[in-house]
Amino acid sequence: MKTMLNTYADVAREIEIIKDQVDFIKNELQYWFGIDLDKEKGIPLQSKGARRYGINTAIKQAEKKFNNLKELENRLQELEYAKVRWDMFLEQFEGLDYKIAYKRIVESKTHQEIADELGYTHQYIRKRWMELRNNKESTDTIAN
Secondary structure, three states: OHHHHHHHHHHHHHHHHHHHHHHHHHHHHHHHHOEEOOOOEEOOOOOHHHHHHOHHHHHHHHHHHHHHHHHHHHHHHHHHHHHHHHHHHHOOOOOHHHHHHHHHHOOOOOHHHHHHHHOOOHHHHHHHHHHHHHOHHHHHHHHO
């Protein structure tokens, strides 16, 4: 179960990283090409990059950025689809051990935050977490 939750957390983190990369590339495109893709405003090749380095360089750079953007958007779509499938799968699990593992691994919450949310003491959550980490049988029962 821990491995599944780690994989799910990795997918969620990669989605956030790619979203940041998409924003960065959109800013670069605005610099080189002169168009704000989100606002759909601007004049092509009337950009800082075109004025500073010339139109030919700006076109080459903008083309690279458009290609990168397309690749990132495709990867983002794949990951978001995978995350939806994971969400549907993980919704089937129940029980305190699962809730603790999910909040600890996926949501990166502290023992105290989990205790506050679930209505237990910090010490009890910490103890359950240590048992989950150290006891393979306990982890297996989460997955069954």
